[in-house]
Amino acid sequence: MTRKLTKKYLWLPLLLCLSFPLGVLAMENEDCLGCHNDRDSVGEELFIDAQIFDHTVHAALGCVACHESVTEEHPDDGLSPSKAVCLDCHSEVNDEYAGSVHAENASCGDCHNPHQVRGLADVSGHDLNQQCAACHDGAEMVQQHAVWLTQADLHLAMLPCISCHTASEENQIVLYIIQKESDAVFGDFVLSEHADLQQLAGEKAPQRLIDLNGDSFISLTELRTFHRKPANQNLRLQATLMPKEVTHRVDIRDNRYDCSFCHAAGPESMQTSVLALPTAAGSYQRFEVERGAVLDALYGTPDFYMMGTTRSASLNILGLLIIIGGTLMPLGHGALRFLTRKNRSQKGE
Amino acid sequence: MADKKQIYLQPKPVRIWHWLNALGIVTLCVSGAQIRFPEYISLLGDYRAVIKLHNTAGFVVAISFSIWFFYYTLVARNMGKIYLPSRDDLENGLLRQAKFYFLTYFLGWDNPHHPTPEDKFNPLQKSAYLAIMFVLVPLVSLTGILLTNVAPLRSLIVMIGGLKILVGLHFLLACSLCAFLFTHVYLATLGSSPLAHFKPMWTGWEEVEEHDEAAASH
Numbered sequence: 001m002t003r004k005l006t007k008k009y010l011w012l013p014l015l016l017c018l019s020f021p022l023g024v025l026a027m028e029n030e031d032c033l034g035c036h037n038d039r040d041s042v043g044e045e046l047f048i049d050a051q052i053f054d055h056t057v058h059a060a061l062g063c064v065a066c067h068e069s070v071t072e073e074h075p076d077d078g079l080s081p082s083k084a085v086c087l088d089c090h091s092e093v094n095d096e097y098a099g100s101v102h103a104e105n106a107s108c109g110d111c112h113n114p115h116q117v118r119g120l121a122d123v124s125g126h127d128l129n130q131q132c133a134a135c136h137d138g139a140e141m142v143q144q145h146a147v148w149l150t151q152a153d154l155h156l157a158m159l160p161c162i163s164c165h166t167a168s169e170e171n172q173i174v175l176y177i178i179q180k181e182s183d184a185v186f187g188d189f190v191l192s193e194h195a196d197l198q199q200l201a202g203e204k205a206p207q208r209l210i211d212l213n214g215d216s217f218i219s220l221t222e223l224r225t226f227h228r229k230p231a232n233q234n235l236r237l238q239a240t241l242m243p244k245e246v247t248h249r250v251d252i253r254d255n256r257y258d259c260s261f262c263h264a265a266g267p268e269s270m271q272t273s274v275l276a277l278p279t280a281a282g283s284y285q286r287f288e289v290e291r292g293a294v295l296d297a298l299y300g301t302p303d304f305y306m307m308g309t310t311r312s313a314s315l316n317i318l319g320l321l322i323i324i325g326g327t328l329m330p331l332g333h334g335a336l337r338f339l340t341r342k343n344r345s346q347k348g349e
Numbered sequence: 350m351a352d353k354k355q356i357y358l359q360p361k362p363v364r365i366w367h368w369l370n371a372l373g374i375v376t377l378c379v380s381g382a383q384i385r386f387p388e389y390i391s392l393l394g395d396y397r398a399v400i401k402l403h404n405t406a407g408f409v410v411a412i413s414f415s416i417w418f419f420y421y422t423l424v425a426r427n428m429g430k431i432y433l434p435s436r437d438d439l440e441n442g443l444l445r446q447a448k449f450y451f452l453t454y455f456l457g458w459d460n461p462h463h464p465t466p467e468d469k470f471n472p473l474q475k476s477a478y479l480a481i482m483f484v485l486v487p488l489v490s491l492t493g494i495l496l497t498n499v500a501p502l503r504s505l506i507v508m509i510g511g512l513k514i515l516v517g518l519h520f521l522l523a524c525s526l527c528a529f530l531f532t533h534v535y536l537a538t539l540g541s542s543p544l545a546h547f548k549p550m551w552t553g554w555e556e557v558e559e560h561d562e563a564a565a566s567h
Binding site for chain 1: 384385386387395397400401404450451453455456457487497498499501504506507510511512513514516517520521524525527528529530532535539
């Protein structure tokens with residue numbers, strides 16, 4: 001869907017850019033933000049965070065595209081500017097949205113802030129679940145899912161809700177950097193922010209903390225080095241599973257009820273992973289990671305293990321050897337015992 | 350022919366523990382194999398069922414381990430005597446017993462060790478059970494407990510080195526226990542008759558030969 005949508009709607013910003021002289025458009029955004037990016041002049045309710053807005057795809061549309069009725073006199077005219085309806089531009093979402101339980105229960109604005117829209121690749125699993133948590137209380141959800149889901153607390157903490165409540169056929173493993181909240185030996189981990197990583201990286205771009213050679217591709221060796229480096233002691237990679245495509249259907253999927261949808265070796269989607277690093281604008285940038293091996297290697301991602309999925313081949317072999325070792329004694333001894341049975345039967349055994 | 354005499358070798362709590370443990374560990378091995386290799390093994394139903402079974406069996410083994418531990422330390426108070434190899438065991442016993450199993454047994458000689466309630470295990474058994482009951486089982490249980498509580502115990506798991514190390518350890522320990530099972534069952538058939546050693550673990554009573562002065566005088 002994402003691909004098609006992008007193509008289908010590319011003309012929109014283009015058209016808008018053509019119908020306004022570029023300079024005016026930029027001016028307009030800046031004009032509006034002159035007041036609306038200033039808490040003191042408009043107050044918390046009407047505050048628009050320019051830092052975030054400027055990095056959204058909506059910024060290219062310009063404020064006026066969605067607030068068409070705003071006048072030269074605003075705000076002195078006392079009129080409330082019009083607000084665009086999302087579906088006017090995003091009709092493709094409607095098919096799915098209208099068929100979901102949320103059509104009656106949650107509007108676009110309940111999950112999206114029009115001034116902070118992000119694509120799926122730009123948000124963390126944590127952010128995604130915040131959207132849902134506004135209505136679906138976290139503790140209550142753990143309780144409801146625990147009826148059938150072992151370690152529901154773990155699943156819901158590590159997975160975006162939409163990994164299971166989605167119509168997307170494919171999934172992808174996404175790695176994030178997390179860090180200890182404090183220096184205490186025994187501490188909780190939180191998602192690292194751009195500033196944290198920038199501080200550690202010093203002069204270089206934060207991606208170079210992992211991507212040592214700067215080729216924007218993360219190899220197994222680079223991951224291992226990252227985890228072994230003492231300076232990174234408080235950093236870890238955390239992995240989650242995300243759908244590849246956004247859908248607005250959240251109906252309960254039968255195949256998610258079946259654990260082996262995820263817990264089985266083989267699904268292609270489990271072999272590809274990306275590293276998502278926070279950007280200064282508060283979104284995420286993704287980097288391709290070496291296929292497959294990452295998940296299997298002990299120090300590639302020491303904290304990511306999915307039962308039945310990411311088992312290590314070398315450990316399997318070692319385990320098998322141990323078990324075979326256990327059968328050698330019975331087999332060898334048993335054979336000799338059989339051959340020498342006469343010695344004992346003479347004793348009346 | 351020497352006379353036969355019955356001795357009470359395995360008290361009831363020990364027998365209950367043993368069979369609970371046996372059932373538990375076999376279940377754990379099979380369900381564990383299915384959990385690790387779901388696309389090859391599907392003996393015990395779907396994944397959700399097998400996880401539940403594995404966790405329950407793990408719980409049962411932990412409980413039965415406690416029965417065993419408290420029986421020997423608090424009720425019978427002979428844990429040390431039974432499970433700790435003595436100096437003589439280490440210096441001579443191990444070799445003597447190994448020689449029996451791997452050489453003189455085939456020649457038809459008698460087992461140099463004669464079990465009594467206070468000295469149930471031969472030196473080799475003592476050392477093996479010591480490793481199993483004091484290292485293998487506790488470690489595999491401990492890693493299992495961590496693995497069933499990943500979210501609340503995350504910090505601890507990170508301290509240990511991560512989920513993967515923990516899972517790897519759990520897996521290798523489990524393989525070792527499984528390997529031990531084969532040897533254990535086989536060695537149990539080396540009694541005066543193939544089933545001779547199984548009987549006392551079921552009824553408590555072992556039949557020993559009267560001519561055996563060492564055992565009788567204990």
